[in-house]
Amino acid sequence: MYPRAIENYFAPTDVAEVLTLLQQHGEQAKLLAGGQSLMPLMKLRLAEPQTIIDLNQVAALDDIREENGRLYIGALARHADVATHPLILQSYPLLADAARNIGDPQIRNRGTIAGSLVHADPSADYPPAVMALDGQLVVAKADGGTRTVLIDDFLAGPLMSDIGEDELVTRIEIPAPTPHSGGAYAKHSQVAGDFAIISVAAHITLDPSGICRQASIVVGGVIPKPGRAEQAAGLLQGKILDAPLLTQAGEAAAEEVETEDDVRASAAYRSQLIRVTVPEVVRQASTRAEE
Template sequence: MYPKAIENYFAPTDVAEVLTLLNQYGEQAKLLAGGQSLMPLMKLRLAEPQTIIDLNQVAALDDIREEDGRLHIGALARHSEVATHPIILQSYALLADAARNIGDPQIRNRGTIAGSLVHADPSADYPPAVMALDGQLVVAKADGSTRTVLVDDFLAGPLMSDIGEDELVTRIEIPAPVAQSGGAYAKHSQVAGDFAIISVAAQITRDPSGVCQQASIVVGGVMPKPCRAEQAASLLQGKAIDATLLTQAGEAAAEEVETEDDVRASADYRRQLIRVTVPEVVRQASARAEE
């Protein structure tokens, strides 16, 4: 299996150049970031771009920093960098959990956060994690304008995201969690490093007495895109998190999130996984909030 012939290959070195090329080649072009999904799609001839715009030489598109109360992650930040970055491990642990769960070491050395979100696989690790953290994407357009879009709206459906042919995601922004917040992410897959059958991301904020102030729970591995378990999250709100409450949250999430049969697992099995995984992940998130 080999990619179809590529007419044009460009390796621009700054964002302005990328946008000019996008404007010129638009619909026949594909942006190549880590390439860990795009290359297999090209080999399978499910993607046949005439023009490749390789982003890997673009400077300053991979930095990770905190600024104005937000975490900024450059579009090209590799999974291996997100998984090990001190700021992310310290304050955005669920994101590091998600990054560590993607593929294998070689894939994590190449794959990028924006690439994963644009690809929008409903079973991928980043989408539920970035949703649970209320992340936004900053998108640049060839005319020089930029827009910011909430990840919930950016993810449109299976392998569909809200990105125009003349647009480039330049970074992901995540609001810094308040004190006593913590998050966790876990997934179930058929084999190590595979896409999720079910994944759960949770971000919890507690007060000093251990009462849950705010909770966000997102379930991945469901169609058409990751789903917020809002009833489960609201159950936790205003209460001290104990074993009974955790069980109830798991039940509520299994009830409210719709599951489907596919090649990986049945709808029933997925529901059962949600029932047992939500309590586990919320417990871990809550423990991290206490630290």
């Protein structure tokens, strides 16, 4: 289906201009980033904005850098940039793993990290990865204010996120990893390039003797939004991550994360995938932590 015709199209070149446009048109407007979720929604007429505010000409919204002990990823950074950026590959490989798993090359060349997080598909790849890394979003408001929101609070439910009609996500911030930290991400889907049936993100910090000091495990592909496997992560703390312990963590994660049937998979199959994937992903994360 063709989208309903829009009345206004704007292509601002800086953030201040975007915010002014949001103030004037916010209620009937949609921000357009990569368009890889918005355009399908418009074609299905599930979104019928009168006004499109195209972010693609806005300068300096796509930079990726480390500053003040944090990774800054501009809202317009494309999935392909996140998947291949040397700094991310070196220090935040879990994020690169997630970006590399999104859709196909065309989607990765257009889609943006902020667009994905705002769209908040519970089976998307970034949400569990950004959760495992304790990321937060910086949001600029039309009234000139700025707020920072933790990813766990930002993701509100299926296709629901904590963003107002007059707000723009300007960047994602991730705390720089401490020494001996490592992360990994894996996804199971029906076919390559599809959304996740189940995905698992893990971030591990070891002490110099190899004992786990901190662990985050997040499971995607479940509703209403990716879930933290806190009991599984708790089992790992203060221990050497040997095979029996990882199996135990997989069991615990399968027990504590609720799964449901849908067109892609049954709840039981999802639980089994969690059971076998958590040990693999934690093992890879801990190998990276040792490197």
